[in-house]
Amino acid sequence: MIDRFFFQIFWRMFFLQVLWNFQRMQALGFFYVIKPCLEKLYSDPEERKKAFLRHTGFFNTHPYFASLIVGVVLRKEEEYSETGKEEILRDIKNWKLNLAGPLAALGDSLIWSLWRPLTAIAAIFLFFTGEDFPVYYPVLIFLVGYNLLPFFIRWRGLIEGYRYQEAVFKWLEGFSLPTIYNLLRLFGIALAFFLFVYLFFFSGFGIFSLIHLALLILFVILAHYVSVEVLFYLLVIIGFILGMVRA
Amino acid sequence: MNILTLSVLVGFLGLDNVKFGQFMVSRPLVVGAIMGLFSGNFPLGLRMGVLLELLWIRVIPVGTFYPPDTVITTALACLWTIVFSRLCPEGMFAFYALLGIALAIPVGIVYKTIQINDRKRASGYNRIIEEGIESGQPDLIDHFVRMSLLKDFAGGAFFFFLFYYGGYYIIKLIPCPSSALFLKGIDYAFYLLPLLGITQVLNSFLRKKK
Numbered sequence: 001m002i003d004r005f006f007f008q009i010f011w012r013m014f015f016l017q018v019l020w021n022f023q024r025m026q027a028l029g030f031f032y033v034i035k036p037c038l039e040k041l042y043s044d045p046e047e048r049k050k051a052f053l054r055h056t057g058f059f060n061t062h063p064y065f066a067s068l069i070v071g072v073v074l075r076k077e078e079e080y081s082e083t084g085k086e087e088i089l090r091d092i093k094n095w096k097l098n099l100a101g102p103l104a105a106l107g108d109s110l111i112w113s114l115w116r117p118l119t120a121i122a123a124i125f126l127f128f129t130g131e132d133f134p135v136y137y138p139v140l141i142f143l144v145g146y147n148l149l150p151f152f153i154r155w156r157g158l159i160e161g162y163r164y165q166e167a168v169f170k171w172l173e174g175f176s177l178p179t180i181y182n183l184l185r186l187f188g189i190a191l192a193f194f195l196f197v198y199l200f201f202f203s204g205f206g207i208f209s210l211i212h213l214a215l216l217i218l219f220v221i222l223a224h225y226v227s228v229e230v231l232f233y234l235l236v237i238i239g240f241i242l243g244m245v246r247a
Numbered sequence: 248m249n250i251l252t253l254s255v256l257v258g259f260l261g262l263d264n265v266k267f268g269q270f271m272v273s274r275p276l277v278v279g280a281i282m283g284l285f286s287g288n289f290p291l292g293l294r295m296g297v298l299l300e301l302l303w304i305r306v307i308p309v310g311t312f313y314p315p316d317t318v319i320t321t322a323l324a325c326l327w328t329i330v331f332s333r334l335c336p337e338g339m340f341a342f343y344a345l346l347g348i349a350l351a352i353p354v355g356i357v358y359k360t361i362q363i364n365d366r367k368r369a370s371g372y373n374r375i376i377e378e379g380i381e382s383g384q385p386d387l388i389d390h391f392v393r394m395s396l397l398k399d400f401a402g403g404a405f406f407f408f409l410f411y412y413g414g415y416y417i418i419k420l421i422p423c424p425s426s427a428l429f430l431k432g433i434d435y436a437f438y439l440l441p442l443l444g445i446t447q448v449l450n451s452f453l454r455k456k457k
Binding site for chain 1: 265266267268269270271272274276277280289290293296297300301302303304305306307309310311315345348349352356366367368369370372373376377380381383385388389391392395396427428429431432433434435436437438439440441442443444445446447448449450451452453454
């Protein structure tokens with residue numbers, strides 16, 4: 001019954017973080033996402049009110065992977081509205097919390113720390129090296145390339161979460177994520193390294209090439225301790241002095 | 248294109264940062280290209296976007312962490328660079344690009360604090376919406392969603408508009424440097440900027456996740 005609402009839920013998933021706050025994080029967003037389904041499932045005003053209040057509690061996960069939890073919760077709510085079994089309510093509360101943490105960690109490492117920088121560095125690499133391509137290609141490649149994965153996760157996650165419920169991790173296990181993660185990571189390192197060689201060694205090897213290499217190592221180490229904004233000002237000062245010495 | 252229209256555009260792009268979608272149209276690469284496109288110098292806007300994307304490639308609002316606003320910072324840095332590169336003699340691009348970024352970063356930090364305060368205030372909505380549900384007004388959440396989007400859009404647009412002119416008059420007061428040695432130093436500092444970006448990428452990928 002609820003699967004007819006998937007397009008509406010999918011659209012509302014884009015608003016998951018709209019009312020993000022320090023107290024309950026994505027709680028109100030989650031309620032906003034599943035509200036139309038709850039209205040459909042519970043025709044009795046009291047039951048509906050209870051269902052609404054069930055989903056205003058603390059919730060926080062990765063905004064793309066949240067769709068899996070939405071799928072699981074919708075299926076459970078549907079079951080509860082049909083059977084009225086109290087243990088399903090306990091399941092809803094437990095699974096919302098139990099799935100949120102691991103999926104947040106997965107999303108952070110896979111999307112924020114890997115997929116987004118990787119698609120960005122691929123687009124930037126094209127910007128610096130692809131003189132034969134139209135000038136707008138880097139932006140196009142970044143936007144299309146990046147969004148393929150989030151759209152897939154958001155849509156399929158909703159469907160598979162609804163289908164597999166608690167066993168949704170079995171669906172994720174089928175992707176061999178650690179292998180994919182390591183391969184993409186190596187690809188990203190290679191792209192960054194080639195970009196460095198292209199920009200700072202391409203015109204010839206000399207004392208300044210070694211200085212660039214030393215700066216690269218120094219800033220990789222500093223990046224662990226200092227924000228990029230501070231590093232920007234530091235690099236401008238170092239670059240300015242080096243430029244004057246070079247002249 | 249006038250600044251008012253660009254402000255509206257910045258307001259819309261800013262929503263993508265956290266509140267709507269996260270399709271990454273709020274990333275510097277895209278914001279820079281859009282600013283360039285709408286202010287008549289797409290290649291320059293894209294170039295600035297690429298440099299700023301490299302700098303902030305590891306940075307994105309996640310959970311309680313909110314970095315300096317990349318939309319406002321990129322839009323301001325791009326526009327100041329484009330405008331002043333047009334007004335000044337050839338060879339001044341690097342100077343205005345660095346000056347633009349250096350001035351835009353503190354603005355992004357100020358806007359970040361506004362966003363954090365907004366998140367603190369939003370904690371009060373939890374109780375209001377729950378009371379709304381209890382008193383038979385569950386649709387209150389739809390109203391809050393619309394208001395939150397509108398507020399974020401208007402805030403971003405106004406902030407950009409205000410600081411664009413503020414920065415514009417500050418940069419106008421700074422005389423164009425004429426010393427060849429000074430400009431060589433600036434050019435070299437600008438040339439080195441992608442290096443900082445590459446260190447950020449390496450730093451992100453070299454940290455193996457468990």
